[in-house]
Amino acid sequence: MTTSLTRGRPPLLKVVRPQHSAEGGQGRVALLFLIPTLVGFAAFYVYPSIRGVWLSTTDWNLLSEPGFVGADNYAELATDPLFWRALLLTVYNTALNLVGQLSLALLLAALMHRLTKSVVLRATLLLPWLVPNVSTALLWLWLLDANLGFVNQLLDAAGLPTHGFFNAPGEAMPSVAAVTTWASVGYVALLLYAGMLQIPGSVYEAAAMDGAGEVRTFFRITLPLLRPVLALVLVVSVIGCFQVFDAIAVTTKGGPINATKVIYYYIYQEAFTHFRMGYASAMALSLVVILGALTYLQMRIMRASSSDLG
Template sequence: MAQIVNDTPVVPGRRPERRRGSGRTAVPSSPRRGDGKLAWLLITPAVAGFLVFFAYPTLRGVYYSFTSFHILTPPRWVGLANWQKVLGDSVFWHSLLVTVYFVGLAVVIGVLLSLVTAVILHRLTRSTVIRGVIILPFLISGVVAALVWQWMLDPQLGIISQLLEKVTGSHPLFFSDSHWAVPSLAAVSVWKSMGYNAVLIFAGLQTIPPSVYEAGRLDGASEVQMFRRLTVPLLRPILVMVVILTVVGSFQVFDIVQITTKGGPANASNVLQMYIYEKGFGELDFGYASTMSLALFVLLIAVTFTQMRLARANETDLS
């Protein structure tokens, strides 16, 4: 016997027809009242760490840059005197040029090797073991990497120096020669960061559709042509990020230089971070050291925004 539901007869064994407009619209559930408090509770340690270890030291350093502050005396406000001193400091400008030279070598060689390594991993091998081995140098401490390379490049007992001696009959004094010191430091930096950069570029390669390369092969393009005209343009956002990270990290190099050359010989490898360290912790002139640190900070911001603007980092050729 038929049942009556909402004035509509219902035949047994058949679903009742739903009237148009009578269905209920699903309303997304609003967050519970306690979620906001829980979120703030979870991010409180990170916010506290940022304020204590990043924000406060940064603001304090900006204040010290306008003072004459030695550790045994209270800071004394001197205005722009430290900045005038920086403009006339020949050692500062020499250290900046050495740093730029180091950054140029580390960025150009490092990014090219990382790009080639990532393409080889993407096109020729799918082994996760090899991909894991590539990133291992990045996981090593900078101090440990510098010590290992210092031993391997030692003029008397270093294995690389001994091999070069047998093959060529001579070997350069890598960290003891003013001409070889900065390139040697750049080589160590490239070796340490190449795996991480290669993994970032490899992740970018995964986003390129295979149909793009198939279309290139159908048009008769070679591997080199597809690399130049397809891979590199489509990787522009990733490459810009890698370049920026490498530039910032190279400008901040300290541990490798401190362990291997200590800024020598004859200030040939005296990068800006070494000079800041010497002024701050060697001569205890924290006011002037803070001024140079702030100058480096402003320089890095300018370089980063310029790179992003010129390279159009927020655009992509993938449609």
């Protein structure tokens, strides 16, 4: 009976209500979580950068209103011998750090990769990097003190001449580089070690079957396949070395005789000692351009975007 009553009626249409796509909802939620980060980025990175560009074209001295001077600061920068000396000293410090850090870090990473995978050892290597830079600089300032330092006491006890590590113009910069290398080499070694773990073990097995020794395997297999990680480490290390300030401020304060007045310390002095904030901003902006160009060259030369494992 039910069938006869409903046979002539049109079928009921199901009403489909429009729903928001899941992707759109997720995008709004993601944007909601990103808002605090974007606000912080705009407040602490974008705005100071724009203001720094503006200040580099002024004669602001922190005490009066900035006056527009155009490109005068950059013209003075081009003929400032102290700026170019500071830049050369920064390059010298970077070269010392790169040689020390990469050599020791590659050695430590290779030893961990081929001999031991101890978590305790990896944590121990990371400890110097976790210590604040100021504390590290103070520690080594006391250890290398010309009169009471533990290192000079050991040299004197062994009948060797003592050294004024931070007081001699020829030894000050290598001493600062040694301190920063000691603090960073563990972190760099762990980055390289993580890269080595990505190399398939079958590659090493094939090399061993061909009779390749450890040294030959390292230079013919490990280093070439480690190129993307090496490029990353090189870029990060160069930027970090150009930004060295803590160790200089604590140990040598740019001396002796400006032997360690690197570019960051020179910018600091011009800004907060001589109150030439406009000139310091011009130097800082020039340093950004230099680091950007160096980073681009390193990434292109090292072919960081490609891997031989692919």
